Amino acid sequence: MTLIVENLSKSFGATSVFSNVSFSIEKGEIVCIKGKSGEGKTTLLRCLTTLETPDGGSIKINDRYLYKEDNGGIQTASKDNLQEIRQEIGLVFQSFNLFPHMNVLENLMLAPNFLNKRSKEDIEKRAEELLKQLGMEGKGDSYPYQLSGGQKQRVAIARACMLYPSILCFDEPTSALDEDTRGQISEIIRSLAGQDIAIIIVTHDNAFVDEIAERVITMSGGTIYES
Amino acid sequence: MKVFEMLIPMTIEGLKTTIGVFLVTLIFSIPLSIIVAKLRMSKNKAIANITGTYIYIMRGTPLLLQLMFIFFGFHFVPVIGFAFGRYQAIFIAFILNYTAYFAEIFRGGINSIDVGQVEASTVLGLSKTFTFMKVILPQVIKNVMPSIGNEVITLVKDTSLVYILGVADALKAAKSVSNTYSTFIPYIFIGFVYLVIIAFLTKILGNVEKRFSYYR
Numbered sequence: 013m014t015l016i017v018e019n020l021s022k023s024f025g026a027t028s029v030f031s032n033v034s035f036s037i038e039k040g041e042i043v044c045i046k047g048k049s050g051e052g053k054t055t056l057l058r059c060l061t062t063l064e065t066p067d068g069g070s071i072k073i074n075d076r077y078l079y080k081e082d083n084g085g086i087q088t089a090s091k092d093n094l095q096e097i098r099q100e101i102g103l104v105f106q107s108f109n110l111f112p113h114m115n116v117l118e119n120l121m122l123a124p125n126f127l128n129k130r131s132k133e134d135i136e137k138r139a140e141e142l143l144k145q146l147g148m149e150g151k152g153d154s155y156p157y158q159l160s161g162g163q164k165q166r167v168a169i170a171r172a173c174m175l176y177p178s179i180l181c182f183d184e185p186t187s188a189l190d191e192d193t194r195g196q197i198s199e200i201i202r203s204l205a206g207q208d209i210a211i212i213i214v215t216h217d218n219a220f221v222d223e224i225a226e227r228v229i230t231m232s233g234g235t236i237y238e239s
Numbered sequence: 240m241k242v243f244e245m246l247i248p249m250t251i252e253g254l255k256t257t258i259g260v261f262l263v264t265l266i267f268s269i270p271l272s273i274i275v276a277k278l279r280m281s282k283n284k285a286i287a288n289i290t291g292t293y294i295y296i297m298r299g300t301p302l303l304l305q306l307m308f309i310f311f312g313f314h315f316v317p318v319i320g321f322a323f324g325r326y327q328a329i330f331i332a333f334i335l336n337y338t339a340y341f342a343e344i345f346r347g348g349i350n351s352i353d354v355g356q357v358e359a360s361t362v363l364g365l366s367k368t369f370t371f372m373k374v375i376l377p378q379v380i381k382n383v384m385p386s387i388g389n390e391v392i393t394l395v396k397d398t399s400l401v402y403i404l405g406v407a408d409a410l411k412a413a414k415s416v417s418n419t420y421s422t423f424i425p426y427i428f429i430g431f432v433y434l435v436i437i438a439f440l441t442k443i444l445g446n447v448e449k450r451f452s453y454y455r
């Protein structure tokens with residue numbers, strides 16, 4: 013299993029957002045997470061990507077614990093492991109969060125250059141390749157403010173893919189898109205899944221779920237069920 | 240024209256002080272203020288409060304008083320057996336004072352950056368320091384340039400406060416010549432000198448702002 017979530021719980025202060033959330037995802041699967049507003053979908057993604065620390069339960073990615081159940085509490089992976097495991101899971105934010113002062117190529121290459129695991133040439137080649145794959149050829153020199161919403165999203169996807177993640181999460185990927193670009197994004201997501209990346213999509217958009225989901229998980233009343 | 244024979248060399252001499260105090264203050268207080276801004280925003284309450292108090296004192300009292308305090312203050316506490324020289328006192332007071340003002344500007348600038356920028360960096364595996372230096376700071380500098388520019392221009396004029404410690408700056412030069420020849424001309428002249436300096440700085444600040452205008 014690529015991702016195993018067990019008995020995960022999270023609260024903010026006294027209010028519990030969810031508890032006992034368990035599910036697992038294989039590589040190449042496309043899983044949609046649905047649920048009413050405020051049910052904790054974004055919070056769940058933020059736990060998976062270490063932006064929030066869960067209160068209990070465990071998250072295991074490619075057989076390594078990101079968070080591990082520990083006497084009812086939770087233990088976070090050691091600093092070195094955390095850095096490594098974190099790169100296995102990417103997130104495409106609802107608002108993309110591109111770096112506005114960097115052009116598209118710089119956005120893509122910043123993290124891999126910092127992590128310094130591949131040569132500069134490989135990194136640049138990978139960036140060019142991804143842009144081509146995503147239909148953004150020739151846009152490497154553009155700044156985020158010069159791009160449309162759909163183009164920014166593709167840059168955000170490419171930026172996440174630069175680190176060769178095994179899991180890629182999307183928060184409301186269709187919220188800023190029209191019909192046509194929605195079709196394009198589902199094609200892109202399918203092709204990523206075809207490259208063995210596990211895909212987790214949080215969305216309200218039922219039409220999009222019908223179009224793309226292989227599995228649907230619903231969050232409701234602080235827990236989840238799969239239909 | 241006797242007036243100018245005296246005025247010009249004295250002004251040049253005085254300008255060395257004016258420009259020296261200006262440059263030293265800027266060079267030290269800008270980097271320091273970024274550190275102070277981060278300390279002010281520290282999660283550690285004690286550090287945040289101490290930094291807050293320092294900023295409060297520096298912004299809440301006149302720079303003139305701070306100059307006097309740092310120079311004369313130590314003479315009144317003979318037990319320490321230690322006092323600052325005039326120039327030391329001037330540099331310390333100006334740097335401490337301007338660091339406080341710049342720090343508040345940087346704090347506002349850092350707060351104005353969307354948390355999404357830090358979150359994206361975290362998910363991409365960037366370290367905190369790297370994120371601050373490469374993602375946050377460049378955006379902050381663009382945002383704070385207009386306010387920093389205002390303070391920089393105020394600083395040029397504030398340098399004239401050094402007269403209180405008996406140090407001759409450009410304005411003091413004008414005053415001396417005016418007294419000697421009983422004429423107002425030196426003041427008009429020095430007014431123009433300030434205007435020329437400010438025009439030059441405005442141009443430089445404009446260029447810096449332009450360098451950051453490649454993105455929105």
Ligand SMILES: Nc1ncnc2c1ncn2[C@@H]1O[C@H](COP(=O)(O)OP(=O)(O)OP(=O)(O)O)[C@@H](O)[C@H]1O
Nearest residue numbers: 024025029047048049050051052053054055056216
């Ligand atoms: N940082 C926070 N502090 C306190 N409460 C929070 C915080 N973040 C989220 N919450 C609360 O947690 C609950 C779940 O929020 P979350 O954003 O995960 O919902 P969501 O399912 O993504 O909703 P939507 O569909 O509207 O995006 C909400 O009640 C929200 O108010």
Ligand SMILES: [Mg+2]
Nearest residue numbers: 053054055183
């Ligand atoms: Mg949400």
